[in-house]
Amino acid sequence: MxxxxxxxxxxxxxxxxxxxxxxxxxxxxxxxxxxxxxxxxxxxxxxxxxxxxxxxxxxxxxxxxxxxxxxxxxxxxxxxxxxxxxxxxxxxxxxxxxxxxxxxxxxxxxxxxxxxxxxxxxxxxxxxxxxxxxxxxxxxxxxxxxxxxxxxxxxxxxxxDVKSQVQAMAPFVKDNLGKKVTMVYPDFAFGHDHRDYFSAAFESQGGEIIAKVPIPPTESSFSKYFPKIPRDTEVLYHVMVGPAVLTFVKELGEFYGSKGPKLFGFIDSVEAVDLNTPGLEFLDGSYFWEGNPRYAQDNQTVHDQFYRTAVGVDKNGASVSDPKDVSTYAHxxxxxxxxxxxxxxxxxxxxxxxxxxxxxxxxxxxxxxxxxxxxxxxxxxxxxxxxxxxxxHQYITKMTNGKLVLAHTTSIEDTFYPDEVDYTKQSF
Amino acid sequence: MRKDIILHLSALLFLFLLEILGIFSEYHQGNFARILVLAAYGVGYNILFGYTGLLSLGHALFFSAGLYASGLSIYHLDYNIEQSLFLAICISALISLIIGFLALRTIGVSFMIVTLMFSQIAYLSILYFGSITRGDEGFVIQQSSRVFLSMDLSNPKIRYYSALLIFSLCMLINLWIAKSPFGRVLVAIRENSDRALMLGYNVKLYKLFSIIISGTISGLAGACYGILFGYVGASFAAVSYSIFPLLWVLIGGAGTVLGPLIGAIFMFYLIDYASDITDAYMIIVGVALLFVTLFARRGIIGELRFRYYKWIS
Amino acid sequence: MELGPYLLFASLEGLVHAAVLSLIALGLSLVFGVMRIVNVAHGEFFMLGAIITWWVSSFVSGNPAIGFLLALLVVPIIVGMTAVLSDWLILRHLKYDPEATIIATIGILYIIQQFALMTFGPDAKPVEQPFNIRLDLYWFGFSAYKFFVIFSAIILLLAIWLVMSKTKFGLILRATQLDSETAQAFGIPISRVYNIVFGLGAAIAAVGAVLIVPIQQAHYLMGGEPLLLAFIVVIIGGLGSLKGTVAAAILIGMSDGIISVFFSPNIAKILATLLVVVVLIIKPNGLFGTTKT
Missing domain, CATH: 3.40.50.2300 (Response regulator)
Structure with missing residues (x-):
């Protein structure tokens, strides 16, 4: 380094x-x-x-x-x-x-x-x-x-911030995936932001959160939490962080195979993870929030092209010098x-x-x-x-043939919420 | 006797002069404020380990008991500094009493493991009650709450003096114990607890007192750390915060009054320096632990006392 | 999920957990029992096993099973040698004084962990499963490899039991464990035995690591949790008892799976830890019976 x-x-x-x-x-x-x-x-x-x-x-x-x-x-x-x-x-x-x-x-x-x-x-x-x-x-x-x-x-x-991101996701999840959602998230501040703000936004859209499954951020095996996900879940909303994320998605695939609920994940669950790792095939067809699409899209802007080249990332979101070294492109x-x-x-x-x-x-x-x-x-x-x-803007991509393809882009207004503080009133 | 007291008072005077003469850069001033509070924690640890000969692997429990008692009472109950410190002292004394009562039913290796397990329970509980403690992420004690007798404790100068005051207090208690008949009984227990028992001392009771004093000083240090630096988090309850005071005491010299301070200064700057060279700076901690166990069992002050100055406490 | 399938799932998961845990705990218990020292660095030998497995498997191209088998052969030897070396360089000189040994093994813990950080790096790295088969058990899927882990652990435990009870080497170990001074008087080279036992304990943990890495990834911080769990298992299972260790590992492995789901994973750990405290306090003479501390 x-x-x-x-x-x-x-x-x-x-x-x-x-x-x-x-x-x-x-x-x-x-x-x-x-x-x-x-x-x-x-x-x-x-x-x-x-x-x-x-x-x-x-x-x-x-x-x-x-x-x-x-x-x-x-x-x-x-x-x-x-x-x-x-x-x-x-x-x-x-x-x-x-x-x-x-x-x-x-x-x-x-x-x-x-x-x-x-x-x-x-x-x-x-x-x-x-x-x-x-x-x-x-x-x-x-x-x-x-x-x-x-x-x-x-x-x-x-x-x-997470609050604006999840709020913008809620309508898409309800309109395209399903109304009964189970959330799996890391049990600390970041995950709690997801839990609190997504469920509020989703319920105000008329959807229902049927179960919430918090997982400690230091956990290294996840299978034991999956039975907590109710059978009638239509959409599994997952977000995970930390060094064990690959284990998390692999075990998810092992547990459900192709029979599980529809998946909507925050890319954090697979950030820096090669999506072509054996065992992740089940993710095909699932949707992800991405802060910035990892794969260069068809409508890639010249600015993304410039930025991607400057940082040394290829069109699949990995390092140009090592295709196994996947970037944290969304963040x-x-x-x-x-x-x-x-x-x-x-x-x-x-x-x-x-x-x-x-x-x-x-x-x-x-x-x-x-x-x-x-x-x-x-x-x-x-x-x-x-x-x-x-x-x-927030991006929703769909896993298609091993690549994340842009499915929806939210407007900036979708992410607004009322101010909770005015820092400019604080003195220096 | 007099030489000894003069030595320790002049050490404190030296720390005072460093600040008042403006010798510190801001950076080292901040570091020393931290080191002094941590050294106070080391003093607490030393009373149990260095004087009484009981090796605890769970002192982070006492440190975090004080830290969370004061921090949570300020954060949730709007206590002021005086009240929160008082509460922290009471809580850490009470917890030391309970833990001491239970853990002293074991000896030797079992004592080390029981203390380790108790501290692990505390750590997990902090995570479990995350809705109150805010778990891993911890919480901030706002600057506006950190005012004592209308002094802003986040001001670097005031913070340094406060840290020095806390350390001086703990060090003088330690010095007093070392000179007192009570302290001599503790040392007798360390050297040979069977003989102390035969001489008619209630060894268990002495050990219990030692844990209470040690735990309370550690808790006080924890409370002050939170108040002076404004952050309370679960990483202070993790195993490494039980290892650090052991290391400071071993390096400075177990059973010496100035040992924890010397050890804390030495390790703080060694780690600071190492972290500029490598990401794996904690390797220094491992090397230091091996070095003291293999080659320098007495520590720095202990070696000085053994070789030259027999009068040092 | 319905209760029946759920219990089946939790038991399977618990068995995988227990299989690996019993190997780690057995290594700790061996060192604990024969040498009467607490090896705090035990978890780091486990971690070392995991990262060396990653190296071996990334070195071998082609079918992942080849790399895995090679790792199963090579990794315990390398880790065992490392432990032998650290005993020979360090612990031997401390005369196995309980206090000094604990401090020294804490030192070894940091050195191994940070060495791993320097060489292996801070990321978690996956090792491909030697065979990638998903068994569909109607209510849920389960990896065939996990069954293999349970199976291998049982074979290994049986082998260890055979060695301990039927061979001369096992007899020497048991004699040393019972009374090292008398054993020495009968001509058993105690310091050599200690050296070998320390290496063997680490090697057994390393086998556990080779088995678990294809499921859990290798990471330089992965040694802490198994160490605490192994402590818990060894203390609850009773020192130096192979059967007790395995029974306790199954208890802890299963209850972790079940309590975690019904309540919270932290509660499972808090309860297990409390149980240890209770066991130790009820046996106030300490782990080593009445002989010495």
Whole structure:
């Protein structure tokens, strides 16, 4: 995972230069050097799941981030200054996540922090971001940002949240698949968002949730939960995360074969999993939510083409260097888009150093329409500055002959819900 | 005797001067605040392991008891800091009493496994009662709740002083125990519990007191960790948080007052440094554990005491 | 699902779970019984077995059954040798002092786990099943390979029982377990026996790993849970008792399946853990009877 692009000053090198400056007592003088010159790089602290249960996401978040940084730097950087990524492993652990933010703010003197997917890491880290007054751009999908649980320094402009995603799925599931749904989901915040918001949206459509089956996120075998799924289930709604997702779908196939209920899954259940793995044939004909379609579609935009090539993903959503190394395509675009939003925010606010952090946040808060473009290859978005949450199109694909083919695209309006918080009223 | 007290007080003074003279960079100031609270946890662990000779593999239970008692009471019941700390101390004392009463029916390896299992039960219960504890993801203690005597505990300076205060308190209790007849009985039990029994000491009762003191200090440290750093989560109840204090105490020196602090500083920075070199930084913990068991059974302070300064407590 | 088929399903799943668990627990129990030490790194030897299986099977192309059979042969040897080495380098020097050994094996746990992270990486990686047949049992489907796992475990357990009760090697082990000092007086090379037993315990766990990987994937963090379960099984089943271990493994494996479905998986684990605490507290002299702690 070591990158050699010149934009990426490795942490080790940085550590060496700190070591060269010397002992603890010599450090206060060192802290401000990056502000000394206006051509000094803009430093972005990248909190990444390198180890722990989120590692597959971490690896692809990292690749996407490096690709975006290269594109931004090749086209002149931000206000003429290059971007520099300082990455730090959070171990997919909330406590280490918070410590990583401290390192960014106080040791590496980063301008902003960004990254990370798992909701518990975001929830554990966000209060530190608020205290450190460090803008913290998350790419996590959780509803925790828009729910008002976090603070003014935490924003999610590059990826939509679960509440808006599931709400947009509900009509499609009811109209095309069935009215009696059983939900299988991981038993923590992310899964609870699915449970609460999908069932609310689905019931308001006149559908019925007949059973809810939570599964602990650390579980490694799943068969024992499947008998809990009632016989009269018409649609099985599944969403799973963690290193064992492949086991989950395999066992699902083993249990039902071709006789089971219709399947509607969030791609998370098979994210980073090769869909042509033996045992997954039963998924053919089932539907998936995708944040961004893994397989290049017939109507692929030039922007998706550009983004796909830049990150090094082939038309099947796997790494160009290893077709077995499947990307987390439905989520990782969020890193690309978030970095472009940081760039734009910094340019609009005339960001020069850490004292402009609040200006940067205000600039992002005042963004609204983000049209489909190279900066937003997943599609157009509407950002809500009050709730710090972005809204966008959702994609439903159908597994057809081993490929996921686009079946439906929701409008952005389908994903709207009333504001639950106004962060702009909080002081900096 | 006097040299000893002067040494420990000057260690505290040194930690105070580091801050007041502004020697810390912000980063190290934050690290040291964490280390001091964790070292207080180590002090609690040391009373049971270092002085009484009982190896617990489940102290994360006590740490998280304090953490969750204070955290949940602030989060759900709007307790203020004083009330939540008081509650945390009571709860961790009570839990130590119960666990001590049950676990002390076993000895040796069984004691280690029973403590490990109790702490596992606590960890699983935190996950099971997720609707109250918010399970894996944990919860945030908002900055606005973290105010003590109108001081903002999230302010780095105040946080450092608070951490130092907690550590000093725990360390001085430890020093006092080490010097007291009570502490000498504990050491006698560690060295030879049969002989202590024959001398007429109620060994079980002493061990029980030791667990209560140890568990309560660990719980206090846990409560302070949550209050000072604003996050309460299940990872603090996991097995690794039972291993860490054992490691700090072993490295610094079991049965020494300053050992847990030295061990915590050493390990914190070793892990911090290793994590810049490799993703597999926890390998350092494994290597350190092997090193102390194979080559340095007395730990740093213990070795100093053995070789040069017999008067160190 | 109706109660009848459901119980059938839960029993089958429980048996698969119990089969692998009894192998892991047996390895732990052997070391526990003969050497009187607690090997906290046992779960990591299991994990090591799983990731080496992945390596072996990705090294061999063609029919997945070939890679699997090769793994079944090679993996226990490699894992066993690793354990022998760590005993020879570390535990031997601690004179098997219970406290120092526990601390040292915690150290070994972290070293193996992090070594796996460095070399194998942080992702879970699947190993293809040696044969991919789904049996349709009307109410639900079940993988034929899972039956094979149950069957292999039974064969292995029988083999181990035969070795322990009918061979000279088994006699030496039992003698050492009963009273190591007397055994030594009769000329049994205790330190060699310890060395071999430590390796054997890890190798048995590794066989369990080879069997389970085609169902569950290899991951560097997979050693923690089986370790705790194996502890539970060994303590409930009674130390050094092969039959007790297998019986406890079936009890824990089955109840995990059944309680998890009716209540919650965490409740199943909490109950099993509580049971251990109760067993240990009722036997206050400790696991090793009255001899020593």
């Amino acid at each position: 070591k990158k050699n692009s010149k934009s990426n000053l490795s942490r080790r090198k940085l550590m060496k230069s700190i070591a060269a400056v010397g002992s603890i007592s010599a450090m206060p003088g060192f802290v401000n050097y990056s502000q000394a010159s206006s051509s000094a790089p803009i430093r972005i602290g990248f909190q990444v799941h390198r180890t722990g249960i989120g590692a597959a996401y971490g690896r692809w978040y990292d690749r996407t981030t490096q690709a975006a940084v290269k594109i931004i730097n090749d086209s002149g950087g931000i206000n003429g200054r290059p971007l520099e990524i300082i990455s730090e492993d959070d171990g997919t652990d909330p406590k280490r996540g918070a410590e990583a933010l401290e390192k960014f703010a106080n040791q590496h003197n980063c301008d902003v922090a960004f990254g990370t997917l798992f909701s518990h890491v975001v929830i554990g880290s966000a209060p530190r971001a608020g205290e450190l007054k460090l803008p913290y751009f998350v790419v996590s999908e959780g509803h925790h940002v828009a729910s008002g649980m976090l603070n003014r320094y935490t924003l999610q402009p590059g990826i939509t 990782m675009f969020g890193c690309w888009e978030t970095l472009h939003i940081i760039k734009k925010g910094m340019e609009v606010s005339g960001y020069s150093d850490v004292k402009d952090r609040s200006k940067l946040i205000e600039a992002v808060e005042s963004m609204n329409n983000m049209p489909l473009s190279q900066a937003h290859p997943q599609g157009a978005k509407i950002f809500n500055g009050k709730t710090h949450q972005t809204f966008g």
